[in-house]
Amino acid sequence: MEQLSRRRFLKISAATVGAGAVGSQVPVVSSLAMGSKPPAGKVETIPTYCEMCFWKCGGIAHIRDGKLWKFEGNPLDPMSKGRLCPRGTAAPGTHNDPDRISKPLIRTGERGKEEFKAVTWGEALDYVAERMKKIAAEHGPESIALWKHGTGSRFFEHVMRAYGCINKGAPSFAQCRGPRDIGYLLTYGTGLGSPEPTDIANTKCLVLIGTHLGENMHNTQVQEFAQAVANKATIIVVDPRYSVAASKAKYWLPVKPGTDMALILAWCNVLVAEGLYDKEFVAKHGHGFDKFAAAIKDSTPEWAEAETGIPAATIRATAREMAIARPAALVHPGRRVNWYGDDAQRGRATALLNALLGNWGRKGGLFIQAGMKVAGYPFPKFPEATKPKADNPDHKWPFADEEVTTGLREATITGKPYPIKGWVVYASNLNHTLPNEKETIEAINKLDLLVVVDTHPAEITGYADVVLPDTMFLERHDDFYVGWGRQGWAAIRQPVIAPPGEQKPAWWMAKELANRLGVGQYMPFKDMDEYLAARCEKSGIDYAKFRKEGVVMGPKDPITVEEGAGIAFDTPSGKVEFYSEQLAKAGFDPVPKYTAPEAAPAGFFRLVTGRAPVHTFSRTQTNLLLRDLMKENEVWVNAETAAKAGLKHGQYVKLKNQDGVVSNRVKVKATQRIRPDTLYMVYGFGHTSRLLKSAYLMGASAAQLNTRYKVDPLMGGTSIHQNFVTFEKEA
Numbered sequence: 001m002e003q004l005s006r007r008r009f010l011k012i013s014a015a016t017v018g019a020g021a022v023g024s025q026v027p028v029v030s031s032l033a034m035g036s037k038p039p040a041g042k043v044e045t046i047p048t049y050c051e052m053c054f055w056k057c058g059g060i061a062h063i064r065d066g067k068l069w070k071f072e073g074n075p076l077d078p079m080s081k082g083r084l085c086p087r088g089t090a091a092p093g094t095h096n097d098p099d100r101i102s103k104p105l106i107r108t109g110e111r112g113k114e115e116f117k118a119v120t121w122g123e124a125l126d127y128v129a130e131r132m133k134k135i136a137a138e139h140g141p142e143s144i145a146l147w148k149h150g151t152g153s154r155f156f157e158h159v160m161r162a163y164g165c166i167n168k169g170a171p172s173f174a175q176c177r178g179p180r181d182i183g184y185l186l187t188y189g190t191g192l193g194s195p196e197p198t199d200i201a202n203t204k205c206l207v208l209i210g211t212h213l214g215e216n217m218h219n220t221q222v223q224e225f226a227q228a229v230a231n232k233a234t235i236i237v238v239d240p241r242y243s244v245a246a247s248k249a250k251y252w253l254p255v256k257p258g259t260d261m262a263l264i265l266a267w268c269n270v271l272v273a274e275g276l277y278d279k280e281f282v283a284k285h286g287h288g289f290d291k292f293a294a295a296i297k298d299s300t301p302e303w304a305e306a307e308t309g310i311p312a313a314t315i316r317a318t319a320r321e322m323a324i325a326r327p328a329a330l331v332h333p334g335r336r337v338n339w340y341g342d343d344a345q346r347g348r349a350t351a352l353l354n355a356l357l358g359n360w361g362r363k364g365g366l367f368i369q370a371g372m373k374v375a376g377y378p379f380p381k382f383p384e385a386t387k388p389k390a391d392n393p394d395h396k397w398p399f400a401d402e403e404v405t406t407g408l409r410e411a412t413i414t415g416k417p418y419p420i421k422g423w424v425v426y427a428s429n430l431n432h433t434l435p436n437e438k439e440t441i442e443a444i445n446k447l448d449l450l451v452v453v454d455t456h457p458a459e460i461t462g463y464a465d466v467v468l469p470d471t472m473f474l475e476r477h478d479d480f481y482v483g484w485g486r487q488g489w490a491a492i493r494q495p496v497i498a499p500p501g502e503q504k505p506a507w508w509m510a511k512e513l514a515n516r517l518g519v520g521q522y523m524p525f526k527d528m529d530e531y532l533a534a535r536c537e538k539s540g541i542d543y544a545k546f547r548k549e550g551v552v553m554g555p556k557d558p559i560t561v562e563e564g565a566g567i568a569f570d571t572p573s574g575k576v577e578f579y580s581e582q583l584a585k586a587g588f589d590p591v592p593k594y595t596a597p598e599a600a601p602a603g604f605f606r607l608v609t610g611r612a613p614v615h616t617f618s619r620t621q622t623n624l625l626l627r628d629l630m631k632e633n634e635v636w637v638n639a640e641t642a643a644k645a646g647l648k649h650g651q652y653v654k655l656k657n658q659d660g661v662v663s664n665r666v667k668v669k670a671t672q673r674i675r676p677d678t679l680y681m682v683y684g685f686g687h688t689s690r691l692l693k694s695a696y697l698m699g700a701s702a703a704q705l706n707t708r709y710k711v712d713p714l715m716g717g718t719s720i721h722q723n724f725v726t727f728e729k730e731a
């Protein structure tokens with residue numbers, strides 16, 4: 001396999017910020033690669049895994065004369081393969097960010113007014129423990145919920161569960177990959193999780209539906225995508241916007257937003273009608289294929305053309321491209337798929353399209369994941385739960401296999417099935433990550449206690465009663481990351497530098513809280529060194545070597561059928577379910593069906609969102625290295641649409657949505673690269689927290705305009721591409 005050059009990786013990642021930014025991106029990233037002589041000084045290197053996003057690439061921190069100098073990829077790590085994305089590389093910018101919270105805070109003003117006094121750690125933790133005990137005494141510990149994202153939440157979850165807090169929520173499920181995982185679970189008997197088992201590097205035909213690799217900077221996948229492009233794989237991109245990925249594609253299908261299901265069903269129709277599908281795989285592993293074939297009989301390319309705007313001939317041609325390449329043809333399952341309310345069924349439709357291509361367990365398709373065993377720590381057993389969880393008590397969403405965030409928010413608002421009176425929020429900016437901020441604030445106003453554990457004064461922090469300042473990942477220990485992939489592995493997180501202020505690591509806060517809540521026996525280790533060393537010892541892993549190298553690889557199992565992997569499916573039928581009796585029994589379509597999306601009101605455009613390659617959600621806008629590359633977002637407007645509306649490229653406008661919510665001002669990017677009926681914005685900008693000084697009111701918040709959402713009836717995911725906006729020109 002050709003070695004991927006950093007240059008090609010960078011080229012792919014250069015993305016939306018435009019040609020000018022490619023140049024400006026170089027200094028941050030390339031000083032590491034250009035072999036420039038390091039200035040004099042004592043340099044120490046310490047490996048740890050990255051958490052500038054949740055991909056968890058292994059990196060190596062360089063400390064020069066006691067200061068954090070740079071963070072590079074760890075060549076031993078299978079996620080980074082020695083290279084980090086721009087955000088990982090810019091991690092020192094988060095360590096040094098002047099906008100970070102440096103002391104524990106207690107609220108002095110009204111909620112949302114961002115008025116606090118600094119207190120000692122003892123005062124802050126005593127306050128939290130006392131309030132938690134009071135809520136537990138009055139309502140039971142179930143009435144305190146945890147919201148979480150990322151590795152640092154691990155011991156908060158542990159301690160709270162020990163105290164009897166069974167309720168939790170994570171926007172990284174219902175607002176992200178949840179619908180897709182449920183679609184695959186229903187079809188193949190397994191969700192896909194993270195990282196997805198996509199053999200992009202070896203595929204001969206890659207289909208990306210939305211999934212905007214190169215802007216979505218999930219490192220390994222972007223590297224593999226560059227490999228697929230170099231290998232001349234046929235790339236098919238379905239996106240109303242000419243994404244970076246589309247610019248590498250043989251086919252760009254500018255689908256009408258919300259009609260992807262019609263396209264996927266039409267592709268299935270062509271594969272079946274023309275007899276191009278993998279008959280052997282379907283005969284051996286398929287369940288209910290005949291019923292499936294009958295259900296999609298009328299989903300012809302001509303029918304889909306009218307819905308999607310993609311010519312029937314193109315639909316046929318692209319289906320045939322997949323068929324020629326199969327089984328090394330891969331329809332990427334997607335990641336943030338909460339778009340239109342039928343998302344789990346759309347996930348299932350892509351799962352079925354992959355099944356027709358027979359790519360399960362095949363080279364260039366979806367491989368069989370391998371893991372490794374790392375022994376757990378001998379903790380005492382948790383107390384039995386005596387109440388059901390509050391987010392989905394009557395299984396309103398029968399196929400949700402993780403907590404439903406908006407269900408938990410609703411329980412907090414209504415007090416049903418029982419009151420929720422406390423929230424502990426770890427690294428989740430709920431004002432921006434749950435749809436409809438008004439409902440989030442309504443729920444917050446019902447609380448007796450809101451604890452926010454964060455690195456930054458984010459929007460949610462402004463509502464907190466107590467703010468606990470966390471270290472950033474380079475400053476702390478966390479639990480091991482035990483990864484699943486082509487080969488199992490484990491990576492270590494260890495502090496490489498002291499925090500700049502009074503910040504404390506999450507595990508320490510959790511341990512201190514456990515002592516105050518009377519559940520100290522659940523955190524029996526002195527510190528993380530002791531905890532991690534104990535797990536290593538039980539697993540036969542050399543801890544000293546692990547600390548030095550950062551990564552331990554597990555056994556190398558066969559991962560594809562070609563290499564000898566066996567396949568089995570954990571569905572009710574034991575097969576790939578082309579027809580799902582489970583769904584039929586629960587009153588849902590056993591074969592995915594298309595519903596036309598709602599039309600935009602006159603004068604309005606559909607607002608869709610995505611990622612910038614150099615930022616993570618609403619987390620990194622104050623990082624000076626990344627802010628330098630992109631300090632505000634733009635609204636992409638088709639050039640003709642802009643001309644009709646009298647808008648010029650580069651001018652500022654405000655956007656008003658169907659519910660009358662008006663955004664902050666945002667720059668117009670007039671471009672041919674988007675459909676005339678669609679507007680696009682990178683999500684995460686438009687901060688309204690005044691304490692995020694360098695990001696305050698820079699760009700517009702897509703989240704603020706996402707007042708309307710549809711809930712996926714299968715699993716409670718919330719779709720946000722339901723919002724329409726019009727222009728409000730600046731006076």
Ligand SMILES: Nc1nc2c(c(=O)[nH]1)N[C@H]1C(S)=C(S)[C@@H](COP(=O)(O)OP(=O)(O)OC[C@H]3O[C@@H](n4cnc5c(=O)[nH]c(N)nc54)[C@H](O)[C@@H]3O)O[C@H]1N2
Pocket residue numbers: 053176177209210211212213215216217218238239240241243255256257258259260334335336337338339608609610611612613614615616617680721
């Ligand atoms: N740099 C960076 N990378 C990230 C992240 C980050 O914050 N920053 N976040 C990570 C996370 S958690 C996630 S979940 C992923 C998300 O990244 P992906 O899963 O790749 O994102 P998508 O939801 O597919 O949405 C974005 C793309 O879908 C297109 N789109 C919008 N509407 C439609 C439609 O109706 N049909 C089709 N076919 N396309 C449409 C948009 O134009 C855009 O190109 O990114 C990950 N990678």
Ligand SMILES: Nc1nc2c(c(=O)[nH]1)N[C@H]1C(S)=C(S)[C@@H](COP(=O)(O)OP(=O)(O)OC[C@H]3O[C@@H](n4cnc5c(=O)[nH]c(N)nc54)[C@H](O)[C@@H]3O)O[C@H]1N2
Pocket residue numbers: 148149152170171172173175176177336426427428429430432433434435453454455456457458459470471472473609610617618619683702703706720
């Ligand atoms: N409107 C809209 N909503 C979305 C999305 C979208 O595209 N548009 N994307 C969805 C997706 S794909 C996902 S995965 C979710 C993610 O949503 P969440 O799970 O809620 O997580 P983040 O947005 O990553 O949370 C950001 C918060 O974490 C803090 N933080 C950063 N690092 C640390 C740390 O080391 N410790 C602590 N304690 N705090 C830290 C930041 O300062 C910030 O306040 O959002 C979903 N919601």
Ligand code: SF4
Pocket residue numbers: 050051052053054055056057083084085086087088089217218219220
């Ligand atoms: S993809 Fe980038 S930000 Fe995410 S873990 Fe990897 S290097 Fe860090």
Ligand SMILES: [Mo]
Pocket residue numbers: 172175176177335336
């Ligand atoms: Mo996500």
